[in-house]
Amino acid sequence: MEPTKEQVRRWRRYLAEERHEADTYRALARKRTGEEREILEQLVVAEGRHESYWLELLGEKAVPEPRVPLGSRILSTLALTFGSIFVLAMMQRTEQRSSYDIDEDVPAQMAADEHVHGEVVRALAAKGRxxxxxxxxxxxxxxxxxxxxxxxxxxxxxxxxxxxxxxxxxxxxxxxxxxxxxxxxxxxxxxxxxxxxEASAPDPEAELVLPQLDVNVNELALVYRARGLSAEEAQEKADEQLASLQDARNQQQTQSQFGADYDGFxxxxxxxxxxxxxxxxxxxxxxxxxxxxxxxxxxxxxxxxxxxxxxxxxxxxxxxxxxxxxxxxxxxxxxxxxxxxxxxxxxxxxxxxxxxxxx
Structure with missing residues (x-):
């Protein structure tokens, strides 16, 4: 069935936005390294799948190339001007667009993709925030x-x-x-x-006495109970900590785990x-x-x-x-x-x- 003018208009807008998002992730990935770069490159691939869907629906109506909405262009300019945290924050908002959820022409899988992409970007932006x-x-x-x-x-x-x-x-x-x-x-x-x-942070000197604890009778489990774990979970974690002390090579790891519940300032x-x-x-x-x-x-x-x-x-x-x-x-x-x-x-x-x- 031939699509209506309104459908074509929406599809062309979606196509432009998907391309714009892919370009933004691509530009951001070039400034990152390691795991973050790989994640952003995977988002580029995902946006490419969405672009292909709209191209298939539009056919010859995808020409001429649709323009990105003015609002998106303005936000992109601001974000790229002020740095990557602004880019990620902008993309988080873009990925959570509500129009995909209510548009019958959008597959449920694609709408779900956008929400998941939003959570991926939220996680990437969390450290910067x-x-x-x-x-x-x-x-x-x-x-x-x-x-x-x-x-x-x-x-x-x-x-x-x-x-x-x-x-x-x-x-x-x-x-x-x-x-x-x-x-x-x-x-x-x-x-x-x-x-x-700082008053609530783990005392670094307390870590130094862990090797002297009696493995049979000790209060290390009480530390973890005081931090919110159940009695069983606290005892299990305390046993794991003390068992690892038997290997001197694991001592540094154990010390870091002792304060791992604290996130810092x-x-x-x-x-x-x-x-x-x-x-x-x-x-x-x-x-x-x-x-x-x-x-x-x-x-x-x-x-x-x-x-x-x-x-x-x-x-x-x-x-x-x-x-x-x-x-x-x-x-x-x-x-x-x-x-x-x-x-x-x-x-x-x-x-x-x-x-x-x-x-």
């Missing part, structure tokens, strides 16, 4: 706080009818005070979190790194609403321009967070924009009230 999460959290919070708090401060002062020089002074003061406060807060927060986690990040990231990004964010006034704008014109440039940056940073988290960037950008403007708007209204009453 863990390494990035500590500094990224500080950067996002710092930028967002700088944008919103200094915009609110500047709008409040400007709405109260203050002289332009006072608006600039307030903005610069807010930038410096906020950046130093954010950096100090991040340092103390991350340092405290690491210290709490990778997702927490460095206290110094978080503080520096927070300081820099807060300062950059706080500078944005100040720019119109530094360039000589005053009054309502300066207020409107400050709101416009801050809105653009809020939307952009929200979109970036959406890409990294594998979520729709458009709605994440809109959410961050609305929350930021709402907070600044309240301060602006308070400034108008104080200015009007002469307080």
């Amino acid at each position: 863990a390494q990035l999460s500590g500094l990224f959290r500080a950067a996002v919070f710092g930028m967002n706080d700088g944008l919103v708090s200094n915009l609110a401060l500047i709008l409040g002062v400007a709405a109260a009818g203050a002289d332009p020089s006072m608006v600039i002074l307030a903005g610069v003061s807010g930038l410096l005070a906020g950046a130093m406060s954010m950096a100090a807060g991040e340092f103390i927060s991350v340092k405290s979190q690491r210290e709490l986690l 990778e997702e927490v990040g460095s206290a110094v790194g978080a503080a520096a990231s927070s300081f820099c990004f807060f300062a950059m964010g706080a500078l944005v609403p100040l720019l119109p006034f530094l360039f000589g704008l005053t009054g309502m014109v300066g207020v409107v321009m400050a709101a416009i440039v801050v809105s653009a940056v809020l939307f952009f940073t929200g979109s970036i967070v959406g890409i990294l988290s594998g979520q729709p960037p458009l709605w994440r950008g809109i959410r961050q924009l609305l929350i930021g403007l709402a907070a600044a708007g309240v301060t602006y209204l308070l400034g108008l009230a104080f200015g009007t009453t002469g307080v």
Whole structure:
């Protein structure tokens, strides 16, 4: 039966997207080595199977070559610009497309493939997200706080009818005070979190006494029970550990296994790194609403321009967070924009009230 125009349109879009995904995995594989490269190359092969299916359905209607949707091209450009973690996050979102699940022209096996591909990419991106999460959290919070708090401060002062020089002074003061406060807060927060986690980490000195334990009567099983294993599982693991101690060649492996239940501090990040990231990004964010006034704008014109440039940056940073988290960037950008403007708007209204009453 001859396909409808709507079917052809969808199939051509699917074909373009499958080719685009294969090209993206191929480009990413060239930058990787070892196991990750092999996994990405297998995904290229899988996307090739999907491409062949749509080519067979379309036949001569596959010509001319369909164009990749604009949204996908924009996301790819952003991802390739900012690095592989952005590429993987974008591909995770792409693989989880819902249209395959509800399209009767898509075989169930192919729809299942896309979900599995999404989980493969999620796993590949997990390590990068863990390494990035500590500094990224500080950067996002710092930028967002700088944008919103200094915009609110500047709008409040400007709405109260203050002289332009006072608006600039307030903005610069807010930038410096906020950046130093954010950096100090991040340092103390991350340092405290690491210290709490270190208190729960296995004691390396405890590993050194394992060879002296009595293999018949010992409390090693209690360690594993305290870590959440059942009594039987804990005893079995303790027996395995002690048995391996009989071979001196396995001692290093045993010591590493003793602390294997602890994952480390990778997702927490460095206290110094978080503080520096927070300081820099807060300062950059706080500078944005100040720019119109530094360039000589005053009054309502300066207020409107400050709101416009801050809105653009809020939307952009929200979109970036959406890409990294594998979520729709458009709605994440809109959410961050609305929350930021709402907070600044309240301060602006308070400034108008104080200015009007002469307080």
